[in-house]
Amino acid sequence: MIIKEAKFLMSNTKVELCPAPDKPEYAFIGRSNVGKSSLINMLTEQKGLAKTSSSPGKTQLINHFLINDSWYLVDLPGYGYAKVSKGAREDWRKMINYYFQKRENLTCVFVLIDSRHEPMKVDLDFINYLGNLGVPFVIVFTKLDKQSSIKTDSTIAAYTRKLRETWDELPRMFRTSAEKKIGREEILGFIEEVNTQ
Numbered sequence: 001m002i003i004k005e006a007k008f009l010m011s012n013t014k015v016e017l018c019p020a021p022d023k024p025e026y027a028f029i030g031r032s033n034v035g036k037s038s039l040i041n042m043l044t045e046q047k048g049l050a051k052t053s054s055s056p057g058k059t060q061l062i063n064h065f066l067i068n069d070s071w072y073l074v075d076l077p078g079y080g081y082a083k084v085s086k087g088a089r090e091d092w093r094k095m096i097n098y099y100f101q102k103r104e105n106l107t108c109v110f111v112l113i114d115s116r117h118e119p120m121k122v123d124l125d126f127i128n129y130l131g132n133l134g135v136p137f138v139i140v141f142t143k144l145d146k147q148s149s150i151k152t153d154s155t156i157a158a159y160t161r162k163l164r165e166t167w168d169e170l171p172r173m174f175r176t177s178a179e180k181k182i183g184r185e186e187i188l189g190f191i192e193e194v195n196t197q
């Protein structure tokens with residue numbers, strides 16, 4: 001897919017205030033610092049579209065972008081900030097839960113995982129939560145350029161083992177590096193494929 005246009009539409013905390021659910025929607029989420037903004041900027045080829053390194057104190061917002069006038073890309077607030085208060089974590093949980101349950105045009109969630117680390121409970125919990133909700137999702141391993149492909153293979157194998165403990169069917173997995181533009185064609189091709197189904 002060629003990205004002809006990517007524009008920011010709006011940020012809000014309420015599903016009811018999101019754009020009309022008249023186009024397929026693809027949401028991106030992951031632990032803070034996983035490389036979500038960098039990946040969104042890499043996919044859209046717009047350096048400043050998603051803001052990098054948003055601080056944990058900031059309001060947690062659902063950010064909508066319109067791509068090629070035909071689908072929505074959504075930047076969801078991340079999880080796993082160490083310094084977030086219990087109240088803020090609960091607000092995040094409620095907002096995200098409501099979004100996943102109510103956003104009728106949500107087509108697929110991209111769960112970002114840092115390819116350098118062994119499976120982390122917070123990520124596995126989130127994946128299992130999505131699986132239990134029945135929300136379609138794929139996994140995106142980020143920052144491939146930071147280590148050898150052997151290390152990446154071992155992280156992916158470890159996630160595969162962990163997920164097999166609970167699920168018969170495994171989600172699709174993508175390997176990416178925002179730095180080296182790895183995985184761009186694969187992710188955009190996947191979105192195009194789903195959009196034309």
Ligand code: GDP
Pocket residue numbers: 030031032033034035036037038039051052053054078142143144145146176177178179180
């Ligand atoms: P976010 O908090 O998930 O939006 O993460 P950011 O996109 O702000 O990235 C967090 C940090 O990781 C920043 O310092 C980025 O420059 C760095 N980063 C993100 N993606 C990559 C990547 O693919 N390769 C490398 N080497 N660094 C990355």
